[in-house]
Amino acid sequence: MSAHKPQSIRQNDLPDALPDFRNLGVMARILLAVNALALLAAVSRSRQIADFVSNLTEIAGWLEPVLLLVVIVLYAASPLLERLAYRYGLLAVLAVVLAATATLFPFQAMLAGGGEWTGISWNLGYSALGTGLLASYFHLRNRALSPALSEARLQALQARIRPHFLFNTLNAVLSLIRRDPKRAEAALEDLAELFRTVMADNRELISLKDEISLCRQYLNLEQLRLGERLRVEWQLEPAAEQALVPPMLLQPLVENAVYHGIEPGIAPGVIDIRIALQDARLRLQLSNPYYVEHQHRQGNRMALENIRERLLLHFDVEARLETRIAGDRYEIDIVMPFRTTL
Numbered sequence: 033m034s035a036h037k038p039q040s041i042r043q044n045d046l047p048d049a050l051p052d053f054r055n056l057g058v059m060a061r062i063l064l065a066v067n068a069l070a071l072l073a074a075v076s077r078s079r080q081i082a083d084f085v086s087n088l089t090e091i092a093g094w095l096e097p098v099l100l101l102v103v104i105v106l107y108a109a110s111p112l113l114e115r116l117a118y119r120y121g122l123l124a125v126l127a128v129v130l131a132a133t134a135t136l137f138p139f140q141a142m143l144a145g146g147g148e149w150t151g152i153s154w155n156l157g158y159s160a161l162g163t164g165l166l167a168s169y170f171h172l173r174n175r176a177l178s179p180a181l182s183e184a185r186l187q188a189l190q191a192r193i194r195p196h197f198l199f200n201t202l203n204a205v206l207s208l209i210r211r212d213p214k215r216a217e218a219a220l221e222d223l224a225e226l227f228r229t230v231m232a233d234n235r236e237l238i239s240l241k242d243e244i245s246l247c248r249q250y251l252n253l254e255q256l257r258l259g260e261r262l263r264v265e266w267q268l269e270p271a272a273e274q275a276l277v278p279p280m281l282l283q284p285l286v287e288n289a290v291y292h293g294i295e296p297g298i299a300p301g302v303i304d305i306r307i308a309l310q311d312a313r314l315r316l317q318l319s320n321p322y323y324v325e326h327q328h329r330q331g332n333r334m335a336l337e338n339i340r341e342r343l344l345l346h347f348d349v350e351a352r353l354e355t356r357i358a359g360d361r362y363e364i365d366i367v368m369p370f371r372t373t374l
Contacts, residue, residue, distance in 0.1 A: 048118040050125065051170045053106040054369075057348030062103065062166060069162055070095050094136070094155070101132045111373060126163050133159040204256035219256055222249045237276035237346065237371070240307070240314070244273065247286045247305075254290050262294050267306040274372045275314045278342045284335045285318050285364055293320030293362060314370045322362040336364075343368060 051058040070091050078084035105128050106113070113121050133156055201223055208216035226249045251264055286303065294301045306317040336355065343351040343366070351368035 048171065049174060050113055050116075050118065050121045051174075052348075053103075053110040053113070055348050056350045058170075059103060059107070060349070061169075063099070065166055065169070066095070066099055066162060069165075097136050098129075098132050098159070101136060102129055105132065122167055125167070126160065129159050129163045130156055201253045201256065204253075208256070219253060222252050225249055226253070238279050239273065240275040240277050240282075241273040243277055243279070243282045244268070244307075247283050250283055250286060251290075258290070258294060261297070261300050262290065263300055263302045265302055265304045267304075267308075269308040272307050272309050272314055272370075275309075276371045276373075277314070277368070278339075278346050281339060281342075281366075282316065282318075284339065288335055289318060289320035289362075293322065296323045296325075297321055309370055310367075312370050314368050316366040317363065319358075319361045319363040322357055322360055339366075 053059065071088065074084055074088035074091055077087050106125065109124075109128070113124055116124060134152065201219070205216050205219050205223075208219065226246065251262070255262055282305075286305070289303045293303065301321040304317075304319045306315075308315050336353065340353045343353060347368050352366070354365045356363050356365075
């Protein structure tokens, strides 16, 4: 066995990258940071409250139109910027900021300490400085999240497939070899493909179609031992299959649904999976039977927290995961941006 660690769990292997300018959290940070800098500038140039109000109004008068234009352009150009190398991407962002400043600012610069306006070169300088500060912030934030994302990948690797699933599946296959060899062969192929997929070095988002295929392979194997006790109802909007999602998003939830919702029961149980698009967002809903007396089993909360962490790392505040108990059903609701390109 190789002594090298798998590439997927290295601690500082994330490349430098521009922030996702389509992300609500990124845009909110930019708006808050720029306006905070404007507030500090107004405070530093004011001796009295009346001066502060006047200075802040004048600064906002030129800053907000520029800021709005920059945000709109970066949002629209985000797919193009992501294709550039980090260095050239930064230069492109700086060019957008300076062009917006020079276009909208009526050849007057930021307010000087004595209340007079200086040339446009000062204004361009302040814009470049602000861009540099924000770029440094997002660069440091990306570096800070690198170990967290690597740790999340490691946790996902450790929690992917429960060991008892492998042994139960192999026992089920052994029982099929003589009476139904074709089905046993198909099951082994599903098992091999399942483990090939989950052990892959998945660094980026993957298509939901691939994640659903992984879930179907897993459910086919569980069907061998649970038989009619396991019933799955899919309600899938075809267009949603093109969405990009974090790897191992749905499969651990389905596995938990089997482990916590189907295995404890005697009667047949239904796992209901609904996937649809709503207002340019992807929504995944999963529900399974809920047995209060079996909730001491461990693992469900760990898997949910791991998925919630990966959603946060990939989509920031634009994604959410909620759980609830509705009568005798346990429900999971995930909403995230609908994206088809990285």
